[in-house]
Amino acid sequence: MFTPFALEEWQSRYEQEVEFNLADSGVHPVRLKELVDDPDKLERLLATPLHYPPVGGSDGLRRRIADLYPAAGAENVLVTVGASEANTLAIHALIEPGDHAVVLEPGYRQAWGTLRNLGARVDAFHLREENDWRPDMAELAKTIRPDTRLCCINNPNNPVGTIFDAAELQQVVEACRRVGAWLLVDEVYRGTERVRQDETETAWGSYERVLCTGSLSKAYGLPGLRVGWLVAPKELVETAWRHHEYFAISTGVLAMQIAELALAEPTRQRLIDRTRGYIRQGWQHLSEWADANRELVSVHPPDATALAFVRYRLDLPSEVVADRLRTEAGVLVGPGSTFGVEQHLRITHGFEPEYLDVALSRISDTLRGMQRA
Ligand SMILES: Cc1ncc(COP(=O)(O)O)c(C=O)c1O
The missing domain is CATH 3.40.640.10 (Type I PLP-dependent aspartate aminotransferase-like (Major domain))
Structure with a gap:
């Protein structure tokens, strides 16, 4: 039986239509x-x-x-x-x-x-x-x-x-x-x-x-x-x-x-430095956001990548949570289930702060609403 690539299917279905795409795994792209x-x-x-x-x-x-x-x-x-x-x-x-x-x-x-x-x-x-x-x-x-x-x-x-x-x-x-x-x-x-x-x-x-x-x-x-x-x-x-x-x-x-x-x-080193700049700055924003929303999420600091594998405190499957974030907050994140792990969302942070901060606050507002309900 064919096993689809769940993460890529999730991204290709929705990434072109969301307002904020935090489901990709790189940083803000080079022109x-x-x-x-x-x-x-x-x-x-x-x-x-x-x-x-x-x-x-x-x-x-x-x-x-x-x-x-x-x-x-x-x-x-x-x-x-x-x-x-x-x-x-x-x-x-x-x-x-x-x-x-x-x-x-x-x-x-x-x-x-x-x-x-x-x-x-x-x-x-x-x-x-x-x-x-x-x-x-x-x-x-x-x-x-x-x-x-x-x-x-x-x-x-x-x-x-x-x-x-x-x-x-x-x-x-x-x-x-x-x-x-x-x-x-x-x-x-x-x-x-x-x-x-x-x-x-x-x-x-x-x-x-x-x-x-x-x-x-x-x-x-x-x-x-x-x-x-x-x-x-x-x-x-x-x-x-x-x-x-x-x-x-x-x-x-x-x-x-x-x-x-x-x-x-x-050029090679310049590009690496550019990427690391986004990653280090993005992590700063994401970890401050996670600290400020302790009742909703926690995250272990990654050694590398622009990715944060965020644990959420809700008794719901990750695909349900990610779908609510997509439809209610306009933010696409990766459901943990697509990596074989529940209770997590993969959130990419290697973006310009103005973009990232708005998307993160939409995520926490929506999670808070779900927690209250
Ligand atoms: C671990 C890993 N390998 C490979 C790829 C695919 O990368 P590429 O864009 O080079 O095909 C990805 C993309 O997310 C990835 O995370």
């Missing part, structure tokens, strides 16, 4: 003119022949992406339509019906749903709220088995913002190594750190069976470009590429060109 900021760049862009681009990504872009990973070369990189396609390709390249896989929960349920739709048997290990959303390593040790083919984690995590520390990441790698499982690490939020300046350590290079995915959608503020990537051992890039030819052929030629501009220094 094209912030990247194409001189006449030469503009002229090169306007002169681009709109032919099919190199299917696996232009050489220049693959090299720039490889530079973000220790000891990776262009041959380890496949450019895709966002990290979404990269995750899909990685799973399709590795999984056959009946294979066993382990996923981290709560999480962006793309790997979970794709695995189920391919007929894999899927078990989970968890980030525990009672332990400040740290990973339950004892549970991983029990869940991973000699026949586990693939383990999927997302680091930093959507929706709770946890960054695995070096010891935790090492434990995941060792658990995979013991049984020979592949490890897929969705690192799309690398660069969105709130509590530190250095970027989240990549899992690339920690084990010969590691695949990493990333994109320009979160840390770089460019989700509309639809540029992402898979970083993997060369043979696996080749296999994923065969699937890419079925799924998408390639991403867009203009998108690849703009992606090269975004990843060239000093």
Whole structure:
């Protein structure tokens, strides 16, 4: 039976019609003119022949992406339509019906749903709220088995913002190594750190069976470009590429060109700093709002991302609460159920304060009304 992608379905149904969209997972997006900021760049862009681009990504872009990973070369990189396609390709390249896989929960349920739709048997290990959303390593040790083919984690995590520390990441790698499982690490939020300046350590290079995915959608503020990537051992890039030819052929030629501009220094660092600025300011506003509305909500401070996974004090399913916020407050948030966790809403805060503050006060007014009723 087909498992729909509940979070993406929720967003695509409603995001174009709400007044305030706090359900997206990035920050206020970059405008094209912030990247194409001189006449030469503009002229090169306007002169681009709109032919099919190199299917696996232009050489220049693959090299720039490889530079973000220790000891990776262009041959380890496949450019895709966002990290979404990269995750899909990685799973399709590795999984056959009946294979066993382990996923981290709560999480962006793309790997979970794709695995189920391919007929894999899927078990989970968890980030525990009672332990400040740290990973339950004892549970991983029990869940991973000699026949586990693939383990999927997302680091930093959507929706709770946890960054695995070096010891935790090492434990995941060792658990995979013991049984020979592949490890897929969705690192799309690398660069969105709130509590530190250095970027989240990549899992690339920690084990010969590691695949990493990333994109320009979160840390770089460019989700509309639809540029992402898979970083993997060369043979696996080749296999994923065969699937890419079925799924998408390639991403867009203009998108690849703009992606090269975004990843060239000093632009790359400027974009990361911009994103972190939104995240740090947005978190300040959101946490002050949560403190001022203690009787309604609580939230654990995330290490990274523009996301807050907010617990609400109402005895109602998250989809009902999110639907009331949508229809009565005009604010779209992500229901916890779409991440496999009830009593929570995922609220994105990486926006201009004027926009965020109005949306948050509408949320608390509506929740208060629901609590009274
Ligand atoms: C963990 C995670 N992976 C992948 C994606 C998809 O990203 P992209 O826009 O690069 O396809 C998202 C988007 O929300 C995400 O949260």
